[in-house]
Every structure is written in structure tokens, then in C-alpha cells.
Amino acid sequence: MENLIPFTSIELGKITNHRSGEIKFGEKILTVPSGVHPVDFITHSKAKFVLFGIPEDIGVRANFGRPGAATAWESAIKSIANIQHNRFCKGNQLLLLGALDVKEELKKAENLDFLNTEDRKTFSSLVEKIDKEVSHIVFTIIKAGKIPIIIGGGHNNAYGNIKGTALAKGKPINAVNLDAHSDFRILEGRHSGNGFSYAFDDGFLKKYFIYGLHESYTSKNVLMRLKDLEDRVRFNTYDEISIRKVKNFEQELNQALTFIKNEPFGIEIDLDSLPNIASSAMTPSGFSVEQARQFVHHFGQHPNAAYLHICEGAPDLGEDKNPQLIGKLIGYLMTDFVKAKSILEG
Template sequence: MYIQKKEEIRMYTVTDEKCWTGRIDSETEVNMFRLHQIVRIEDVLSFNVKHKGMAIGLIGFRCDEGVRRNKGRVGAYKAPDAIREALASFPWHFDDSVVLYDFGNVSCDDKELEAAQDELGEAVKKMLDANIFPIIIGGGHEVAYGHYVGEKRHLKNQKSIGILNFDAHFDMRPYDQTVSSGTMFRQIGDELAAENKPLRYMCVGIQKSGNTKHLFATAEQYGCEYIREDEIYSFGPEHIIERIQAFMDANEAVMLTLCSDVLDASWAPGVSAPQPFGLEPKILRRLMKAAIQNRKVTSFDIAEINPELDEDGRTVKLAASLLYEVIESLCQREEE
């Protein structure tokens, strides 16, 4: 592995309760509750409950060091708490047996990106070991590497991990100088190659204008499956869902990662790299929900929301809405 496992999480803080405040319609009637009345704020370091039913755990990755190294627009550090605040007043429509936790933040405050990714991996592993579905709120897309580390440690190399990425970019740049928000999947591919294992990676929403010819060649070299943004509109969502399902069926476990720059800039201006021809939110929601309803998907992250560049908070609100859709899809999956 590129980074070394440490004994404990040292960049970790418990979530400030102020993030979870909002409208109260009733203090006693559960059918009138909102998420801020349901969520349980916990310390991931001392947590020791193992679940049998549906349990979902939020954890933030406050980091944009990878974006800075990739010469992008910083500001995603502030996204986890901003998204929590936007999510707080969403209504609770789900079964009483569903448990929603908030496990705080891993923060990269000192440019030690690799250490922060490692410690995020430890937190994700702990949630997975407890049968809790992790929802990781970035931060830059460098969050995906820490996400993968947690999955790998949890599975102990006993299952293949498929990576399903909704993204305008491959994020497979060379990293001989430094790792960043644009190198994660090449890093993972090289680590797997050292173990004589293939990279199992599908990227949905690729923009031809956002990736060099070299990056397309690199993706082919590493065996990456990809679907361009224009193909989604040409072939239609059902055809794309079939391709996504075929990819998931070929893997034993799947981590789902969403880089918000896959969205059209008119809907999501507050991202690190806005895309004028990105996906409409309703199309992304349809593809994403179809993927999450497959039980092979064991974890999810969202990345590159940048509150400092947002207009009227609408990108943050869209991110919160997408997380709400993830929670709903997981609850529907549990009912099946």
C-alpha cells in the first residue's frame, strides 16, 4: 500500500451538534420528525455496536489538499458540515428500525493527505465491521482512496472490490511527483497489479473535453470500463443501467463514488471543476438509485462540493438531496 496503517485515528473529531438543527413540527410524533431528530451523533473511536438490521453511518472527510495538489479550486474542506446542515431538516420517511448515525469528521488540517486518507480508511473499516453502511461526505475526490482503503481492510483481500465512479474525469493521472484528487484510481490499479490482481473500475459520465488523449489511453491500459456523458443521452438510462448492473454482477463487492463535477454546471456551480455539458440531476439520480439498490454496493462517497464557490447554497442543497436519495434507496433495499 502507498500509505502505512496507523494504530489509531488522530485527525478525528466528533460532529458539532449545531450541524443538526432545524425545523421541528413535533417533539413526540415520529411521523413528523426530521433527520436532525433521528440522527445519533457517535464517536467512531469508542463505538462498539454490531448491527443486524439497516444501519447507515455518515462520516465527513474535511480535505481539499488533493484538489490543491491537482491545481484545482479549493474549498471542498467545508462541505461535510455544510451538507449536514442542509440535510438536517429533510423529513424522516423511513422505518423505525433504520438507524442513522453521524460518526464525525476526519480532517486534513496540516497537508498530510496520505495520513488523512489512511485514517478515513480505519473509520470506514470500523463501520463496515459493525455492519453499518458508510456514507462518506468529502472533501475533494481524494476521499475515494481512503474509502477504498477501508473497504480493502474490511474485506481482508477475500473479495474483489469493484469501483463504480460517477465522474467527468478518469482520475488516473501519473503520481510520480505527488498523489492528488486526480490520481486515486491509478494508485489503486498499481497496488492491485503488484498483487497480480486486475483493477475493476467503471467510470460513468466521462467528458471527452475533460480528459486528454493520454488519459483515455491510460484508462484502456488499466482495463477501465467507461461510459461517456453523451452516450448516456444517446442510448438512454435503461441501457446504461444494464451496463452498470453487468459490471456490478461481475464483482463480489462494489464501492460507489460520486464526483459532483459529473453534474451540469447550471445545476451544480459550486464544484471544483464545473461542467457545462454535465448530467442533469434527475438522470444521475436514476442511475445512482439503480446502482445502490443492488446489494453488492456496500459503501458510498460524494466528493468535490465546494461551498465557497456555490450560488445561494444550491449545490450544497443538491448534494444533500442526493444523499437523501441514497438513504431512501438503502431503506427500500432493506424492505425487499
């Protein structure tokens, strides 16, 4: 984990708003002490969940998207530190590992032009480098018997999450993705739009369910490919659930869970599936925040839920007056997952 920037207890204290009569997550979340090997500390820690960030938007840029996802981690951790530690959710269930060091990659990507063929190759190689780091961290956390909660970056990071989990489990895993897009595009070089197709092609992803696909933003070629693979890749659409109402939200949650539950699975949340949430591909129409929270709770309760990934949030693209909203939303989704797992354990 040499490419990880650890988050210290001192840094955690600085972003925690202490108030008399209250206990905040920032006062209870565990951090790796200075001089202690991270893997040893993770392994022997009583915390069940390990939280780490990926502050990058290179995969988004490589997909001709708007940058901004690199700042989601900073926004999220500030909000998470100030969640109340109480009987509903306890901060000491979390170990705050830190964030992937991507400063060098971000610098190299800064002046790249998506329209330039050679620059696109460079984008792809940078994403591949991040893939390796993410998969290594996720592998290490799961092998230590913990559950990763991954925050930030583009949806390109689904590949590293899936690969790392599959290697740790010793077999391909499944995934469920709340998303307006399939992220199952052609293998044209790595970017945020093909993390799942690469994981599938490389043998790390066994079954994949896309929940809430937006019909008007899914290409004919992708739909044809999904049809060809329907024994292993299935989807429903936002339009048939919330507009035409030919399918029911809760029933579809059960259908999706039935499809993936027999193997370890990852829970992927793309914030561009929610209306007016700042992201590279913002939408004015989509599932509500409450439905996203229900989604996390529903799948998080299952014993085979192996990780949670919340991505594509871009605070820099949001309102100047409320820059904390993305971080607060991520905090809600994260605690919903932790609570769901706690219910599972009784």
C-alpha cells in the same frame, strides 16, 4: 479514530430547525454518546448507515484545482438535519459519526504553491496522510457491519474509501464513478486526479467503471491506458449518451452494474459531473441532478454496494444567495441511497 471530531447530539440540535407537527432527521439521527467508545457504539447500534465528513480540499489544490470542497460537509449536514423523518426515509437509520480532523493539514497546505516542485511533494504527503485516516475509518465502519456514507473532500478520498473497504472485505473491490473525469491519471504523487489509479496499482481496486466521461477533458494518454486495461477498467462518455445518443442512459446503467456487481463495490459521485454545480471543476454541460439520483438508486439497490461517496462539491464557489444548494443536493443523493438499500431489504 483519534483523528475524528465527533458530532454531538447538542450540535445536531442546534442545526435542526424544529417545527410543530414535523419530525426532522436531526431529531432522530444517532450520535455517539460522550464517554462511549465509537467502535463499540457503531457495532451495537441499530443504525445501518454511518455518516462522516472529510472537510478538506488539499487533494484538489494538489491537482491545480480551485479550493472550496472543504466546506461541503458543513453545508451537507445542515441540510441533512432538516430532512423530514417519515415513512419514506427514517433518520434513525443513520449514525452521525463526525468529521475527520484535518485542521493541521489544511494549515500546512494554506500557502503551498502548486507550481513549486517541493510544494507539490508536500501536497502529496499531506494527501497520503489523509488517505491513511480515511481508510482506517472506512475499514472500521465496514468491519462493524455498517455501510459508510462519506461526504466531502476532493476525489482523492476515493483511494481511502477503496482501500478501507478492500481491507475490511479481505479482497480487492470494484467501483463505479459518475464523473466527468477518469481520476485515473499517472502515479505522480497523490492528488484528486489519481485516487483510482493508485488504488488499482496498489491492488485494492479490481474493476472500475467510469460513467459519463467528458471526451473533451480526457487526455490521450489516459484514453490509451484505459484501452490497455479494458478487461478491468471500462467507461462510457457523456457525449455518446446525451449528445450523439448512440448509447442509452438506462441501458448503460445495467452494463456498468453487470461489469462490477460480482464483488463488493463502492459508489462514487463527483459533483463536477453535473452542470452548474459549484465545484473545483464546474461544468456547464453534464448529466442532470435527476440522472445522478437515478444513478445512486440503481447501484444502491444491489446487495454488493458497499459505500457511497459524494465529493468535490464546493459551496464557497457557488451563489451567495443560495449557499444551501450543495448541501441540499447531497441530502437528496444520500437519502436516495438509503431508500435504495431499504427497498433491497423489503
